[in-house]
Amino acid sequence: MRGQKSGLINNSDVSLSHGKHKNLEGTCIDKGLVQNRSKPVKKKPSCSSGRGSCPEEMHIKSQHEKCKAAQQSPEYVKVTPTEISKWRFKVQLEGEGTYECSATGLVFEVSEQALVRYSVLSWSETSELLPDSWRPAGSVYDVDVVNKDPSVLKFIHFPHSLCLAEPEHELSISVLHVKDRHADIEPTVDFTASHVKWRVSSLSPVGPIIPSRQHAKHHGAVLVYKQQDHLEQFCFHVFLAPNNKSEIKAIEEQVLSSGKKLINMHLSAACRLEEKNYQLKSKPEGKIMPSQIEFITEGTMLKGFFVAIFDQPPPFELFLMDPDINQELWTARITKGDWADKEEPKPRKITEVQSSCQKKMARLEVMPNNNPLLPDTNRGQALSSKQLMQVAETLGQEWGRVGLYLDLSTTDLDDIKEGEKDVTMQKMKMLERWQRRTPGGEATAQDLLRGLEDLKDLPVETRQLLTDMMNGSLTLPDHKANA
Structure with a gap:
C-alpha cells in the first residue's frame, strides 16, 4: 500500500x-x-x-x-x-x-x-x-x-x-x-x-x-x-x-x-x-x-x-x-x-432509530421465531450448496466485508483468495467456510441474514433473496440472471 x-x-x-x-x-x-x-x-x-x-x-x-x-x-x-x-x-x-x-x-x-x-x-x-x-x-x-x-x-x-x-x-x-x-x-x-x-x-x-x-x-x-x-x-x-x-x-x-x-x-x-x-x-x-x-x-x-x-x-x-x-x-x-x-424539527437520530427499528421489526415478522431471545426451534432448513451459490452471485466487491461480519478473519479471506482465482467461487468458499463454523454446520438463511443485519451496504438483492428463502420458496429464481 x-x-x-x-x-x-x-x-x-x-x-x-x-x-x-x-x-x-x-x-x-x-x-x-x-x-x-x-x-x-x-x-x-x-x-x-x-x-x-x-x-x-x-x-x-x-x-x-x-x-x-x-x-x-x-x-x-x-x-x-x-x-x-x-x-x-x-x-x-x-x-x-x-x-x-x-x-x-x-x-x-x-x-x-x-x-x-x-x-x-x-x-x-x-x-x-x-x-x-x-x-x-x-x-x-x-x-x-x-x-x-x-x-x-x-x-x-x-x-x-x-x-x-x-x-x-x-x-x-x-x-x-x-x-x-x-x-x-x-x-x-x-x-x-x-x-x-x-x-x-x-x-x-x-x-x-x-x-x-x-x-x-x-x-x-x-x-x-x-x-x-x-x-x-x-x-x-x-x-x-x-x-x-x-x-x-x-x-x-x-x-x-x-x-x-x-x-x-x-x-x-x-x-x-x-x-x-x-x-x-x-x-x-x-x-x-x-x-x-x-x-x-x-x-x-x-x-x-x-x-x-x-x-x-x-x-x-x-x-x-x-x-x-x-x-x-x-x-x-x-x-x-x-x-x-x-x-429543524427533523431529528435525524430519532428518525434513524425509528427507521432502524421498523426495518428490524419487518425482518422479524418474516422470521419463524419472532423473539430473537428465544431458542430457534424453527429456523428453517440448512442452506444447500445451490442456495449458497445463488447468494454468492448477488454479492459484489463488498463480499470481503460480508465475511468479516460473519466472523471470518482477514487470514480466512486471504486464504480463500490465494486458493481460488474465480471471484464468484471465492464468495462461495467464504460462505461455505462460515457455514462449516455454524454449530452443527446447519446454517440457515435466517442465520445468514441475522449475521449481516448491521452491514449497511449489503446489496438489496441479497437481502431479498435471503428473505425469500426464509419464507419457504421451494423453487428459487436464478438471481444471477435477474441481477
Missing part, C-alpha cells in the same frame, strides 16, 4: 460546476478559453464533465465554461440504471449500440442485448497494484456482463477527471486493468475531452491512469461538510478531490466512519487544480487548520481536509486560494438558513 499523504484526494468521475451560483452553490473562478478536438494525437481537447443524475445524485455537475463550450458529447442512448446498493448498479441494454449511464457517465458499446452490472471502487483498494510511475485519472470500476460472454461488451468509455482545455504537452492516457492479484497497464483506443475509450479484453476492475511524470490539471471537487456535534461552535470540514467518483466515494466512507455528525452541504463545485498546496480562507476570519493542504491524485486510505471553525453564526464565506499567485479558485457563501436546514 502506498504511503498516506495529508493531501486531498483522488479519483471518481463526477462532474462539477463553475459558474456563478448563490448561497448553497459553490462558485469556481476560471477565465480561460477552450478548444475542442476529437483526435487523440496532438490535440487540445476540452475538459470533462459528468452528466445526468443518478439514483442518488452522485454527480457534481461540471460546468467549467472553457470545457462546456468544447464538450459536446455524441448522442448516445441515455439509460438510467437500477441501484443494487450504494455505488453498485445494473442496467439492461436492449440491443446492439452505444449507451451512456446517467448515474456514472460510463459509456458501453455492445454487440447485442446485455445486462451489465458495475460498481464504483476506491483507488485505495487497488493502490498497491498501481506502480509509482502512474497516477489515477478517473474512477475505477468493476464491470460484469450477466450470463453472457464478456465479448458482447466491445468497448467501455470511462469518464476522466483531467482538464484538457489548455494542455501544456501531449498526454498519454492508459488504463490499469486488475486481474486476480496482479494488474496490467493496457493502452486505450482514444480519448476525448471527457472520456477514455478502452477495448474490452476481459472484465475485472479497470480505471484510467496517466504517467506521473506528465504534468496535468484536474477538475477538482470541493466538498463541504458541516459538523453539528461540535459543542457551541460552527465547524466545517472541507475536502479537495479530483472530480471522480472513486475519490468522492472514499471521502464519503471516511466521513461515515469518523464518528462525527457530518452533513454534506452540497457546496461542491469544480475548479482546475494541480498537484500543489492550496489555502482555505474565510470572511469573517475563522480558525482554519491546517494552513495549507496538498491536492494529490494518488489513491490514499485517508484524505486530508481543512477544518474551519467560527464562534459566531453565519453568514460567512469560504475561499479556496492558490497561494502562489494569491488567486481565488472557488468561493461559497453560507447563510444562517443553510446551517439551520438540518437542525
Whole structure:
C-alpha cells in the first residue's frame, strides 16, 4: 500500500460546476478559453464533465465554461440504471449500440442485448497494484456482463477527471486493468475531452491512469461538510478531490466512519487544480487548520481536509486560494438558513432509530421465531450448496466485508483468495467456510441474514433473496440472471 499523504484526494468521475451560483452553490473562478478536438494525437481537447443524475445524485455537475463550450458529447442512448446498493448498479441494454449511464457517465458499446452490472471502487483498494510511475485519472470500476460472454461488451468509455482545455504537452492516457492479484497497464483506443475509450479484453476492475511524470490539471471537487456535534461552535470540514467518483466515494466512507455528525452541504463545485498546496480562507476570519493542504491524485486510505471553525453564526464565506499567485479558485457563501436546514424539527437520530427499528421489526415478522431471545426451534432448513451459490452471485466487491461480519478473519479471506482465482467461487468458499463454523454446520438463511443485519451496504438483492428463502420458496429464481 502506498504511503498516506495529508493531501486531498483522488479519483471518481463526477462532474462539477463553475459558474456563478448563490448561497448553497459553490462558485469556481476560471477565465480561460477552450478548444475542442476529437483526435487523440496532438490535440487540445476540452475538459470533462459528468452528466445526468443518478439514483442518488452522485454527480457534481461540471460546468467549467472553457470545457462546456468544447464538450459536446455524441448522442448516445441515455439509460438510467437500477441501484443494487450504494455505488453498485445494473442496467439492461436492449440491443446492439452505444449507451451512456446517467448515474456514472460510463459509456458501453455492445454487440447485442446485455445486462451489465458495475460498481464504483476506491483507488485505495487497488493502490498497491498501481506502480509509482502512474497516477489515477478517473474512477475505477468493476464491470460484469450477466450470463453472457464478456465479448458482447466491445468497448467501455470511462469518464476522466483531467482538464484538457489548455494542455501544456501531449498526454498519454492508459488504463490499469486488475486481474486476480496482479494488474496490467493496457493502452486505450482514444480519448476525448471527457472520456477514455478502452477495448474490452476481459472484465475485472479497470480505471484510467496517466504517467506521473506528465504534468496535468484536474477538475477538482470541493466538498463541504458541516459538523453539528461540535459543542457551541460552527465547524466545517472541507475536502479537495479530483472530480471522480472513486475519490468522492472514499471521502464519503471516511466521513461515515469518523464518528462525527457530518452533513454534506452540497457546496461542491469544480475548479482546475494541480498537484500543489492550496489555502482555505474565510470572511469573517475563522480558525482554519491546517494552513495549507496538498491536492494529490494518488489513491490514499485517508484524505486530508481543512477544518474551519467560527464562534459566531453565519453568514460567512469560504475561499479556496492558490497561494502562489494569491488567486481565488472557488468561493461559497453560507447563510444562517443553510446551517439551520438540518437542525429543524427533523431529528435525524430519532428518525434513524425509528427507521432502524421498523426495518428490524419487518425482518422479524418474516422470521419463524419472532423473539430473537428465544431458542430457534424453527429456523428453517440448512442452506444447500445451490442456495449458497445463488447468494454468492448477488454479492459484489463488498463480499470481503460480508465475511468479516460473519466472523471470518482477514487470514480466512486471504486464504480463500490465494486458493481460488474465480471471484464468484471465492464468495462461495467464504460462505461455505462460515457455514462449516455454524454449530452443527446447519446454517440457515435466517442465520445468514441475522449475521449481516448491521452491514449497511449489503446489496438489496441479497437481502431479498435471503428473505425469500426464509419464507419457504421451494423453487428459487436464478438471481444471477435477474441481477
